[in-house]
Amino acid sequence: MSNVVTRFAPSPTGFMHVGSLRTALFAWLYARKHGGRFILRIEDTDKAREVEGSIPHIIESLKWLGIEWDEGVDKGGPHAPYLQSERLELYRSYAQKLLASGYAYPDPYSEAELEGFRKQADDEKRPFLFRNHRPSLIDAWDGTKPLRFKAPRIARYEWNDLVRGPLSAGEEAIDDFILIKSDGYPTYNFAHIVDDIEMEVTYIMRGEEFISSTPKFLSLYEALGITPPAIATLPVILGEAGTKKLGKRDGAKDILDYRADGYLPEAMMNFLALIGWNPGTEQEFFSKAELINAFELERIQISGGQFDEDKLLSVNQHWMRQLTDEDYISRGSLSAPDLEKLKKIVPMLKERAHTFNEAKEMLTGELSCVFSEPTLDPKELVAKEPQDRPGLTKQALETLLEALKSLPEGLSADEVKVALMPLADAEEAIGKGGRGAVLWPLRYALSGQVKSPDPFTLVSILGPEESIPRVQKAIEFL
RNA sequence: GGCCCUAUCGUCUAACGGCUAGGACGGCGCCCUUUCACGGCGUAAAUCGGGGUUCGAUUCCCCGUAGGGUCACCA
Secondary structure, eight states: OOOOEEEEOOOSSSOOBHHHHHHHHHHHHHHHHTTOEEEEOBOOOOTTTOOTTHHHHHHHHHHHHTOOOSEETTTBOTTOOOBGGGOHHHHHHHHHHHHHTTSEEEOOOOHHHHHHHHHHHHHTTSOOOGGGGOOSSOOOOOSSSOEEEOOSOOSOEEEEETTTEEEEEOGGGOOOOEEEOTTSOBOHHHHHHHHHHHTTOOEEEEEGGGTTTHHHHHHHHHHHTOOOOEEEEEOOEEOTTSSSBOOGGGTOOBHHHHHHTTOOHHHHHHHHHTSSBOOSSSOOOOOHHHHHHHOOGGGBOSSOEEOOHHHHHHHHHHHHHHSOHHHHHHHTTOOOSOHHHHHHHHHHHHHHOSSHHHHHHHHHTTTGGGTSOOOOOHHHHTTTOOTTSTTHHHHHHHHHHHHHHTOOTTOOHHHHHHHHHHHHHHHHHHSTTHHHHHHHHHHHHHHOOSSOSOHHHHHHHHHHHHHHHHHHHHHHTO
16 A cells, blocks of 8 residues: 555635646545545635535535546545544644744734734835744733744745755755634644644645745654655646636636536546646546656646637537537536437537537537528529529438438438439539539428538438438429 | 756656657647638757766766746645
8 A cells, every 4th residue: 555645625714726626636546546535625714705505515616527526525534534623632732832832932922013013024125034033021811912933933934845955945944833813613724734744745746936935844744753745836827827826816717617608528638637737648638547657746837828718619619529428418418409419419519619508509509400491582592503504402401302202211321412412513524613503402302591501421321211301392492 | 145956849748877858738831621610730849057977977976057846823
């Protein structure tokens, strides 16, 4: 059994977007690749920012994508509970430990006093550091004041990042941050470290916004006398504009909106994995199993990557095409007045649609002619009639009508083509554009659309039975 | 502003210090074709700038420049 333990630890402050999901994906991939464990922990230590319904939403998003966890909220496990708000006793006991060893002290200042210190530092154009204001007399901690960490070592910190290699920060990155807030909840800085220790997490994967605070975490581990886990910094995902980190405020979409828009989770996973990681080969499409197999920390990108919806569309189309026709209909929740005909046109949908929403639009739009008789515009019907051959359209349709009458049921599009194409070719031989003068009216008579599948396919799907009346109706216009 | 990080086609990216800097998405063109879509073929398109080190730099070092992150009783 491997000792790899990774986690995803979101705060329940709203929906999941592609940025947070990608972080979860990489942590999960790494655990799976190495036969380790993956934990889902919820960091709900800020009750003011908490958004109702976030936790089920997070769970649903992860499950949709196909990420499953070995321990976590909703599932339990050896380190339960997995909700930080239910672990307050644990944080308090760690706080007592730090207090006892002299690495914590209650913050004696009022908010106004603190504000004064900040302003003073600002006026003097130097960074504000709380550790410059450590009180000389340390009161007992009664829980009403915030508890601060007393950094054991004011020094330059250097560490190794699994993705970026050696990183470092000067001593101004070290400060006496708050461990326990005055409301009794721990801060993120404190709680996540306690939990990672208690849950035996061995690899931490997170976004680059945490690089600057890493020295703080390291000094806390130091005060606790514990070796920190390995850290891998993931590149950010940028919004379409390409400058800012993708976030909720700049229009990042809820991941479940992609589900609603008819994207496949396997496509989303494939696409997300390739932002900020690549296998070093020219392979572009990866199933879940292939991703797990190919995933390597060493091949994670350093610089941020932009989210390109066009590429997602193309990846999605690829995975939609991999589906069997039955799966295509069921996973796309496709419906139509005639199920048998729907089954027949799935290949056409696969050819055209990039998402299931597009497929649905086609069923009620350009492909609706398959299910119901179109209304015709006589002008469009003769759109391809050569100027010098008036009446050709009518003549062609009448010829086609006879041919259709002798056509057996159940022919494939190719077979229909073999039967009807010679009629078009005969006209083509007479004058140029003659083929179009025959096939366009046929296609239009059957579809009522300027853009549609070819007439042979339409005849094959509709059968002579439905095709004949449509052609007759068209002839009546002429 | 302090500290930190980053930099290859428009985008995602490949390239032990060594070929005409490769692929994918998108673009454009041609072919296929009655239309649309699909497909096939082709094409344009990049190493941020300046110095070093080296026989040789996209790659290593320094300086600029640009972008980003972070400096909370948020996570």
